[in-house]
Amino acid sequence: MNLISLNVVPTSSLTNLDELDQSFMYSQILKEIILDIKHDKAAKKEFVDFCCIHYADNNTQSNKIHDFERLYENYSPIWWYTKESFIYSILNKALRTQEIDIIIKMGFFIQDLHRQIEQLHTEAHQTSKMIIYRGQGMSNDDFEKIKKNEGGLLSFNNFLSTSIDHDVSYSFAESAGDNPQLIGILFQIEIDSSISTVPFASLDNISQYSDSEKEILFSMHTIFRIGKIKKIKDRLWQVNLTLTGDIDQQLKQLTDHIRREHQQKNRWHRMGILMITMGKFNKALEIFNVICEKSSIASTDEQFVIDPAIYHDMAVAYRCIGDNSNALLYFQKTLEVDRKFLPHNHPMLITTYNNIGEINDTIGNYSIALSYYQMALEIQKTFFPTDDPSFAITYNNLGKVHHSIGNYPAALAYYQEALKIEQKYLPSNHPSLAATYEQIGSIYGFMGDYSAALVCHKKGLEIQQKSLPPDHPNLATTYKNIGEGYRMLGDTSMALSYYEKTLEIELKSLQSSHPSIARTYSCIAAVHHVLGNYSSALSYYEKALEIKQHSFPSEHPSISRTYSAIGSLHESMEDYSNALSYYEKALKIEQKSLPCDHPSLAYDYNSIGSVYDSMNNYPSALSYYRKALDIQQKSLPPNHADLANTYNNIALVYQATYDYSTALSYYQKTLEMKETPHPYNQSLIATAYNNIVAVNCSYNYIRFGLFQWSGHKLKMLIGQVSTLEFVDNTQLTQSLTIARYLSYETGLAKNKTVVDTQCNIKEKLYTSIGFKK
Numbered sequence: 001m002n003l004i005s006l007n008v009v010p011t012s013s014l015t016n017l018d019e020l021d022q023s024f025m026y027s028q029i030l031k032e033i034i035l036d037i038k039h040d041k042a043a044k045k046e047f048v049d050f051c052c053i054h055y056a057d058n059n060t061q062s063n064k065i066h067d068f069e070r071l072y073e074n075y076s077p078i079w080w081y082t083k084e085s086f087i088y089s090i091l092n093k094a095l096r097t098q099e100i101d102i103i104i105k106m107g108f109f110i111q112d113l114h115r116q117i118e119q120l121h122t123e124a125h126q127t128s129k130m131i132i133y134r135g136q137g138m139s140n141d142d143f144e145k146i147k148k149n150e151g152g153l154l155s156f157n158n159f160l161s162t163s164i165d166h167d168v169s170y171s172f173a174e175s176a177g178d179n180p181q182l183i184g185i186l187f188q189i190e191i192d193s194s195i196s197t198v199p200f201a202s203l204d205n206i207s208q209y210s211d212s213e214k215e216i217l218f219s220m221h222t223i224f225r226i227g228k229i230k231k232i233k234d235r236l237w238q239v240n241l242t243l244t245g246d247i248d249q250q251l252k253q254l255t256d257h258i259r260r261e262h263q264q265k266n267r268w269h270r271m272g273i274l275m276i277t278m279g280k281f282n283k284a285l286e287i288f289n290v291i292c293e294k295s296s297i298a299s300t301d302e303q304f305v306i307d308p309a310i311y312h313d314m315a316v317a318y319r320c321i322g323d324n325s326n327a328l329l330y331f332q333k334t335l336e337v338d339r340k341f342l343p344h345n346h347p348m349l350i351t352t353y354n355n356i357g358e359i360n361d362t363i364g365n366y367s368i369a370l371s372y373y374q375m376a377l378e379i380q381k382t383f384f385p386t387d388d389p390s391f392a393i394t395y396n397n398l399g400k401v402h403h404s405i406g407n408y409p410a411a412l413a414y415y416q417e418a419l420k421i422e423q424k425y426l427p428s429n430h431p432s433l434a435a436t437y438e439q440i441g442s443i444y445g446f447m448g449d450y451s452a453a454l455v456c457h458k459k460g461l462e463i464q465q466k467s468l469p470p471d472h473p474n475l476a477t478t479y480k481n482i483g484e485g486y487r488m489l490g491d492t493s494m495a496l497s498y499y500e501k502t503l504e505i506e507l508k509s510l511q512s513s514h515p516s517i518a519r520t521y522s523c524i525a526a527v528h529h530v531l532g533n534y535s536s537a538l539s540y541y542e543k544a545l546e547i548k549q550h551s552f553p554s555e556h557p558s559i560s561r562t563y564s565a566i567g568s569l570h571e572s573m574e575d576y577s578n579a580l581s582y583y584e585k586a587l588k589i590e591q592k593s594l595p596c597d598h599p600s601l602a603y604d605y606n607s608i609g610s611v612y613d614s615m616n617n618y619p620s621a622l623s624y625y626r627k628a629l630d631i632q633q634k635s636l637p638p639n640h641a642d643l644a645n646t647y648n649n650i651a652l653v654y655q656a657t658y659d660y661s662t663a664l665s666y667y668q669k670t671l672e673m674k675e676t677p678h679p680y681n682q683s684l685i686a687t688a689y690n691n692i693v694a695v696n697c698s699y700n701y702i703r704f705g706l707f708q709w710s711g712h713k714l715k716m717l718i719g720q721v722s723t724l725e726f727v728d729n730t731q732l733t734q735s736l737t738i739a740r741y742l743s744y745e746t747g748l749a750k751n752k753t754v755v756d757t758q759c760n761i762k763e764k765l766y767t768s769i770g771f772k773k
Contacts, residue, residue: 027157029274030103031221037267039108044072047105051086061086077113078120078206078217081159095158095220100280104271104287113159114219120201128194132216133169134162134187137176143183146239147229154226154241160218162189162200168214177235184236189224191243198222198243273313279472279509281320288314308337315355319362320473322514322551328359347383350376350390354397361401364556364593369401392421392432399439403446404557406598406635412443431474434463441481445488446599448640454485473516476505480520492527499523515558518547522565529565534573541566557600560589567607576611583607599642602631606646613653622653644670 048069055061064085072080080087087109094102103110138146146154163169170186177184191200200222203215227240268291275284288310315330335352342348357372376394384390399414419436426433441456461478468475483498499520506517525540545562552558567582587604594600609624629646636643651666 027098027155027221029270030100033267033271033274034103034107034110035114037107037111037271039111043105043108044069047108050102050105051090054090055086076206077109077116078201078203080109081113082203082206082215092158098157100275100278100283104283110220114199117201117217117219118199121199124202128192130164130191130193132162132164132189132191133166134160134189135169135172135174135176136185136187137173137179137182138185139181140183143185143237146226150226150229152226153223153244155221155223156218157221159220160222162187162216162218164214164216174236186232186236186238187241188238189241189243190227196243269310269313272310272317276313276317276320278469279320279474281317281509282511284317285314285321288317308334311337312352312355319355319359321511322516324359324363324551328356328363331355331359345379345382347379347390350379350394353379354393358397358400361397361404364404364553366401366405369404370398373397373401387421387424389421389425392418392425392436395421396436396439399443403439403443405595406600408443408447408599408635412440412447415440415443429463429466431464431467434460434467434474434478437463438478438481441485445481445484447637448642450485450488454482454489457481457485471505471508473505473509476502476509476520477516479505480516480523483523487523487527487530492530496524496527499527513547513550515548515551518544518551518558518562521547522562525565525569529569529572534569537569538566541569555589555592557590557593560586560593560604561600563589564604564607567611571607571611571614574614576615580608580611583611597631597634599631599635602628602635602642602646605631606642606649609649613649613656616656618653618657622650625650625653639672 048065051065051068052062055065068080068085068087081091082088090102091106091109093099094106173184173186175184176182198218200216200218203217223244224241225244227242229237229239231237268287272284272287272291275281275287291310311330311333315327315334318324318330319327331352335349335356338346338349338352353372353376357369357376360366360372361369373394377391377398380388380391380394395414395418399411399418402408402411402414415436419433419440422430422433422436437456437460441453441460444450444453444456457478461475461482464472464475464478479498480502483495483502486492486498487495503517503520503524506514506520510517521540521544525537525544528534528537528540541562545559545566548556548559548562563582564586567579567586570576570579570582583604587601587608590598590600590604605624605628609621609628612618612624613621625646629643629650632640632643632646647666647669651663651670654660654663654666
């Protein structure tokens with residue numbers, strides 16, 4: 001009796017239903033839908049076929065399965081449930097682990113068992129008040145939830161077996177405590193039949209164990225209120241529960257809230273929507289396809305009257321698994337049906353226009369996407385006030401398409417407009433709020449403000465953890481974004497840990513060819529690249545490329561990004577020929593698919609310039625760097641890290657070609673990036689200071705070089721040295737070079753600040769590498 005799952009609802013959630021535990025909600029909705037669905041004989045046959053496959057190598061169980069198929073109607077559901085057979089073990093395991101597929105297959109039996117419990121309860125002459133017991137083991141984590149939530153609600157996901165006999169239940173609880181990983185729990189349950197009609201049934205003369213256990217059986221997801229909790233002895237506790245009454249106002253508010261959130265006409269349609277909410281997209285599609293196969297507009301069976309809205313929900317499910325072609329097909333079917341019955345500017349078209357726009361955005365048809373979003377916005381402006389909740393969806397979508405084409409300021413403005421509306425109308429932990437925080441975080445990341453990006457992504461995660469199952473794909477996306485933030489801030493170990501969390505969820509919940517998995521492989525590859533694990537990085541990039549080539553058109557920007565990443569890896573390996581080949585592939589795609597001033601093109605130009613630089617082809621390098629700079633000056637904030645990188649690259653070319661004065665001017669521009677709080681910028685600043693001194697020395701401007709180190713620039717260097725925990729060996733070598741130049745100049749310098757500063761720098765540098773003078 002130890003393996004049973006439960007949900008605890010704190011008292012705070014009962015007064016603030018927006019904080020309701022998602023497991024409790026999904027269990028309650030699932031139960032209501034299963035009990036409402038009409039099952040036919042085919043349902044039993046489908047379950048029997050499943051069991052035959054499951055127990056194919058077990059002759060004993062196979063015989064019992066065939067008996068069940070032949071004799072099911074001859075015995076009661078309780079008889080089959082309590083009989084020592086496959087039914088009890090399969091059902092309770094599925095309910096305990098929330099294996100949705102099996103729960104749905106057993107829906108006919110769950111319904112029959114529940115109905116028999118209801119019937120027996122109605123026929124019995126119930127004592128007004130009674131005490132029953134249940135003994136079981138419980139994990140420390142589950143017990144802590146109960147201890148912290150006295151006065152809250154507790155539901156058991158299984159059909160719950162209890163006993164009138166205190167001693168039988170006590171022995172179960174006591175023996176459970178023998179397991180060091182469990183605590184023995186004796187539940188003492190008070191029932192007042194005068195205020196509660198919750199069904200339960202005595203199994204006397206029905207259950208195989210009725211004589212010894214005096215068993216009382218409750219249906220799945222019966223809800224109790226947690227009362228006093230007291231310790232009996234070491235590793236054994238008593239928890240008092242009360243069966244909730246029909247007049248329990250908090251419970252009524254709770255169930256009404258759940259029903260309002262999931263109102264649909266068709267029972268199976270409701271089940272499909274619930275599967276989407278829980279992240280079970282393939283199961284949702286399976287259900288929707290069954291509805292379409294069995295239904296028609298003229299069907300006499302209410303369950304299978306087709307609702308045109310099902311096309312919309314199928315499209316949503318296809319979009320979630322990354323099947324964009326089918327998603328677009330079903331959204332267009334939705335639009336086709338809508339246009340037959342609605343005026344051209346009817347508000348119901350807004351959602352469909354937004355959805356079609358979103359798919360086109362995803363597959364790279366940005367101008368088409370923008371046109372659909374604008375059609376949606378025009379209808380909204382005609383019919384609704386400017387702060388209507390529907391505007392938030394369209395603003396979010398407009399933000400996404402501007403994000404895709406690299407217009408980051410416009411994207412940020414649209415996302416922030418959406419956030420204002422959502423904060424006004426939505427509960428504080430609504431998943432749509434999390435999605436908007438995620439989008440804003442992504443924009444901050446692209447604009448180079450990685451700290452702000454992390455703050456937004458963590459806000460999104462906090463909301464999602466309250467409202468989504470722990471293996472939901474949206475959580476995976478957020479983990480990935482947080483990983484990106486840490487990677488860009490130089491914390492590769494934290495980045496890798498979040499990427500691995502992402503991959504674990506995605507491999508469980510998505511198809512192996514889903515584009516999100518490709519993006520995760522690319523992120524993991526990028527970390528291995530930084531760490532110098534080139535073979536691992538290449539392996540992950542190749543996995544990503546294979547998925548993207550399967551999922552996207554050959555000229556999709558996402559493929560170009562992977563080409564570019566592989567090119568960068570080959571450049572790090574000093575394989576310049578392959579590096580140039582991959583960079584040029586990336587550039588060719590992006591020149592066709594992106595606006596001419598998109599920041600990604602600047603990245604491509606910089607990358608190609610870098611390869612030519614390494615090959616000592618300085619004219620070509622300078623040409624590509626200038627193309628990159630021209631785009632970045634138009635599209636990026638003035639202190640963006642990418643601008644600093646380009647200034648530094650141009651300076652290096654001028655230095656290599658002995659044009660020292662021009663080199664100095666570009667190094668000075670790099671130093672102006674000092675306000676950006678990013679390790680990469682700080683590395684460039686240290687490099688720029690080093691190069692300024694080197695250039696000045698080469699140019700025989702010794703004293704001018706010293707002046708470059710006076711005042712605030714010396715303070716900047718001290719600041720960099722004081723945080724040497726993130727400085728790599730290359731930066732350390734560069735800083736030591738600077739210190740040597742300063743030491744050389746000590747004899748010439750009369751400025752005490754300069755002398756003191758160079759001594760401090762040397763001291764900190766030596767200490768950081770464990771060198772003792």
